[in-house]
Amino acid sequence: MREVMDTIELAEMLSSVDVLDEEYARLLGYPRGFVLEGRARELADWARAWYAEHGRPWMYAREAQNLAISGNTINIDGAQFNSSRLQSTLAQAEAHSAILVAVGAGPEAEEEARRRWAEEKPDEYFFLEMYASAVVERLATMAGARLCDWAEQRGMAVLPHYSPGYSEWDVAEQPRLLELLMRTRNEQFPSPVEVFETGMLRPKKTMLAVFGLTSHKDRLEQLTSLIPCERCSFAPCQYRRAAFRRSPRPLGEVVAAQSPALNHNAAYSVNRKALERWAKERLTLSVNGDGSVDAEFRYDGTTCTNMGRPLTFLYNVKLGASTDGYPIRMQQCSPALGDEGHKLMCRFTEDEDALMGAIGGEKPLAGEKLDAVLAWRRMPSAAGCYCESTSREHKWGLVFETIHYALVRKERELE
Numbered sequence: 001m002r003e004v005m006d007t008i009e010l011a012e013m014l015s016s017v018d019v020l021d022e023e024y025a026r027l028l029g030y031p032r033g034f035v036l037e038g039r040a041r042e043l044a045d046w047a048r049a050w051y052a053e054h055g056r057p058w059m060y061a062r063e064a065q066n067l068a069i070s071g072n073t074i075n076i077d078g079a080q081f082n083s084s085r086l087q088s089t090l091a092q093a094e095a096h097s098a099i100l101v102a103v104g105a106g107p108e109a110e111e112e113a114r115r116r117w118a119e120e121k122p123d124e125y126f127f128l129e130m131y132a133s134a135v136v137e138r139l140a141t142m143a144g145a146r147l148c149d150w151a152e153q154r155g156m157a158v159l160p161h162y163s164p165g166y167s168e169w170d171v172a173e174q175p176r177l178l179e180l181l182m183r184t185r186n187e188q189f190p191s192p193v194e195v196f197e198t199g200m201l202r203p204k205k206t207m208l209a210v211f212g213l214t215s216h217k218d219r220l221e222q223l224t225s226l227i228p229c230e231r232c233s234f235a236p237c238q239y240r241r242a243a244f245r246r247s248p249r250p251l252g253e254v255v256a257a258q259s260p261a262l263n264h265n266a267a268y269s270v271n272r273k274a275l276e277r278w279a280k281e282r283l284t285l286s287v288n289g290d291g292s293v294d295a296e297f298r299y300d301g302t303t304c305t306n307m308g309r310p311l312t313f314l315y316n317v318k319l320g321a322s323t324d325g326y327p328i329r330m331q332q333c334s335p336a337l338g339d340e341g342h343k344l345m346c347r348f349t350e351d352e353d354a355l356m357g358a359i360g361g362e363k364p365l366a367g368e369k370l371d372a373v374l375a376w377r378r379m380p381s382a383a384g385c386y387c388e389s390t391s392r393e394h395k396w397g398l399v400f401e402t403i404h405y406a407l408v409r410k411e412r413e414l415e
Contacts, residue, residue, distance in 0.1 A: 008099065008150050009062040010143075011187035017057045017142070019048070019134045027130045027137075027286060029410070043123055047131040056106035057135055058190035059143050060181065063213065064098045076100070076210070079180045083169035086162045086210065093159055095212035099147055100181050101161065103139035104191055105132040105205035114337055117298065126284060132205040133286050133294075140207055140289075147211055159212035164199055165318055166290045171199035171330045177208050198363075200316055200332045204294075260411050261322040266374050268401050275405040283402050291321030292329070293407070297399045298336070301384030303344045311341030313359075313386070315399045325369035326407065333359055333396070347387035359386055364396045370407070373400035 024044065025034055036044050068075040069091060072084045076098055090098070109132035116124040140161065147158045165171035175195045182189050194202045201208070268275060278297075286294040297315040302308040318330035335342045342348060347355040365372050381394040 007063040007065075008147070009185055009187050010146065011060045011184070011190050012058060013190050014057045014059065014139075016052060017055075017135050017138050019131065019138050023137060024048075024131060024134045027134050028127070029285075039123075043127040044131075046124070047127040050112065050128065051105075051109055051131055051135065054108045054112065055132075055135065056108060056191070057104065057139055058106065059101070059103045059139055060184075060187070060190055061099055061101045061143055061147060061211075062181075062185060062187075064100055064180075067096065067098045077180060077183070079176050081169070081173050081176065083162065083166075083173075085166070085168035086212075089159055089162065090212045093157075093212055093214040094216045095159060095214045097213040099158065099211040099213055100177070101140070101143050101147075101209045101211060102178075102181050102189075102193065103136060103143055103207050103209075104193065104203060105135040105139070106191060107203040109135075110203050110205055111337070122281060129284055129296075130286065133288075136205050136207050137289055140209065144211065151213060155217075156213055156215050157217045159214065161209040161211045163207060163209045163290075165292060165329055167292075167320060167324065171318060172197075174199035174201065174208060177210070181208060196332060196360075198330050198332050200318075200330060204316065260408075261325050262404060262408050262411065263371050263374060264408055264412065266371075266404060266408065268374075268405065269378070269397060270401065272405070275402055278398070278402045279406040279409070283406055285403070285406060291323065293319040293321075293326065295319065295403050297402060299395060299399070301386075301395075303341060304346065304383055304385045304387070308384075309341045309344045311345070311385070312336040312339045313342070313395075315396075317399070317403060319370060319403075322407075322411075325371065327369050328365050328367060328400075331363055331366065331396075333362075333392075342386070345385045345387055347385075355387065358389070359392060362389070362392060362396070364393060365400065370400065370404050373397060373404055376400075 021036075022032070025036060026032070028040075028044070030036070064076045066075070066077050067090075069087055072082055072087050074081045074083065074087055074090065089095075109128050113125045113128045113132070116128065144158065144161060151158045162169060164174040164177055175197065178193060178195045178201075193206055196202070282298045284296045288294065295317040297317070299313045299315065301311055301313070303311060312335070313333055314336050316330075316332045317328065320327040320329050345355065365376065376397060378393045378397045379390040381388070381391040383391040386392050386395075
């Protein structure tokens with residue numbers, strides 16, 4: 001950590017991350033207080049041990065030089081962002097500065113999880129994926145605790161963090177935030193990070209965030225929603241001013257306390273047995289700290305020419321919280337790492353750029369609530385390739401219906 005003119009810049013590769021068992025269990029989908037045992041315990045211990053040996057977690061943070069707010073526009077070092085929620089938080093606390101933060105679990109776990117999937121080991125894939133997600137959440141907590149320590153000693157307070165993709169902050173602004181973060185001053189950015197136009201990060205187990213900084217600590221006492229301690233699970237912190245309260249609540253608690261966010265009597269375009277199998281074998285769901293949901297669906301198909309060569313595409317979807325009806329915030333379709341089959345599709349050989357641009361650029365139902373897939377009328381297509389728009393729409397429909405089915409099943413389990 002370096003402090004220049006009493007500002008902060010931190011860049012670190014960490015040797016270890018202490019993921020709490022209860023946080024890991026929550027991301028795995030178990031109810032609060034559940035104790036892992038048997039096969040689940042074995043897999044959880046394996047994932048923890050594998051990551052301890054091979055993972056390379058990191059964090060970066062630096063204070064911005066300039067912060068200005070005008071209406072719903074937030075200007076940080078010349079870069080403009082639009083988030084009414086973040087703007088309100090900064091304004092209410094009379095924040096005078098912002099700290100830009102990036103944390104990541106590294107690419108190692110993601111690559112190993114994909115390898116386990118390719119070996120037809122979905123359990124190992126899922127537990128390692130969720131452990132890497134738990135690492136990212138823990139890193140964000142650790143970064144917040146470090147910043148609180150630094151700020152407290154200078155008579156200031158750090159506000160709860162906010163990230164693109166959270167409610168009222170478009171994930172499409174993530175490329176701008178990453179570009180801003182990488183304008184480092186005295187430290188090298190700890191790990192390579194890329195971002196797609198959609199806002200999806202690679203490695204995907206990476207988080208970018210903004211922490212507000214204020215000298216008006218009295219404002220936080222009056223505005224309890226801005227007390228960062230209530231959103232921070234770092235138990236040993238000597239500066240804690242309030243008890244930790246998980247907010248928003250995990251998916252299970254939310255849906256149990258209010259009416260279902262989704263139509264439980266949905267009429268799907270494919271039979272439920274197929275959806276059940278796909279939800280189990282092809283879909284991974286992860287609930288984030290803000291209540292949003294990350295989903296990854298693996299599609300295995302074949303080309304329609306070249307004797308039906310196998311191909312694999314990954315669909316990554318970010319949904320808003322259940323309280324908002326799971327709006328579709330981000331979606332991305334791209335060939336799986338190492339896939340060569342997509343290069344043998346006839347449209348690829350004719351015009352690679354046109355086909356891949358269409359696959360990556362099509363965003364059906366963007367911004368709609370997940371229930372919208374039930375009314376989406378699509379042309380049926382049995383083709384396993386991606387050459388025609390009807391085939392691509394058909395596959396997006398299968399992805400959204402599988403996610404819908406899986407989330408409805410979770411809600412029903414908690415009724």
